[in-house]
Amino acid sequence: MLTIIAAAAENNALGKDNQLVWHLPDDFKRFKSLTSGHYIIMGRKTFESFPKPLPNRTHVIITRQADYTVSEGCKVVSSLQEAIDFCPKDEEVFVIGGGQIYHQAINLVDRIDLTRVHTTVEADAFFPEIDLEKWQLIFEEFHSKDDQHVFDFTFTTYQRK
Template sequence: MVTMIAAAAENNALGKDNDLLWRLPDDFKRFKKLTSHHPIIMGRKTFESFDGLLPNRTHFVITRNENYDPGKGVYVVKSLSLALKIAQDLDENPFIIGGGEIYKMGLERTDKIELTRVHESFEDADTFFPDIAEEEWKLTEEVFHEKDEKHKYSFSYLTYERK
């Protein structure tokens, strides 16, 4: 099973200038809980937005740059297909974690989407999550989180499974 995990605004905004548009500590905790001990697949820019390797996860970075060397502990691959093939040999549930182009490429190869829907729109974003076609996906779980002192925006955890 391939799972895509993301946090996107009401207008599908993901980020701007290779950074998130919000900080939601509870969403970070959920991301860590769901992806720990599984391969994570991402584009180069997403990888470079991290401070370092995320603990307890095997990292796959997709790039066309044949000389890209992020260091020890990272698989560098030329395509999503190759990343998925290797990742699924290691673990039955790899996660696609971004960015925007990788999400677009991965949507047709994904079985499940774990989406945090941020209840706000961000018009100045430069990266967006693809539309989720209702005829292809079934919403199987929804959990609302009100804004509070740690969370500037309210949000919902949405789980979609392919029909």
């Protein structure tokens, strides 16, 4: 199964200057819980936004840079299709960003795990629109802002119809 996992604002904003524009510890916990032990597909800029590779995950990094090298435990490929083909067919694989990769992947994935952050922010990377003619909301869990979370947010899961 191929799944997109993302956090996006009400205006589909993902981030600005290759950084997230919020800090939501519960979203990080959900991301870790869902992706641990799995293959994660991402663009080069998303990979470079991490201080180091994420533990207990196989990183598949998409870049057009032919001479791009990364640490052990990471695979470099030149296209989304090459990334998908590299991953085992019988495992869940997560597409984790960035915006360009999400736009390429949305018509290929089976599921979307989206944290909807209830705010509108300025951004330079955006999540694609979810076409409700093609996607069915199958899970929704609202979380109120608190001392660790500046914004209200909702965990959602969409399944392809």
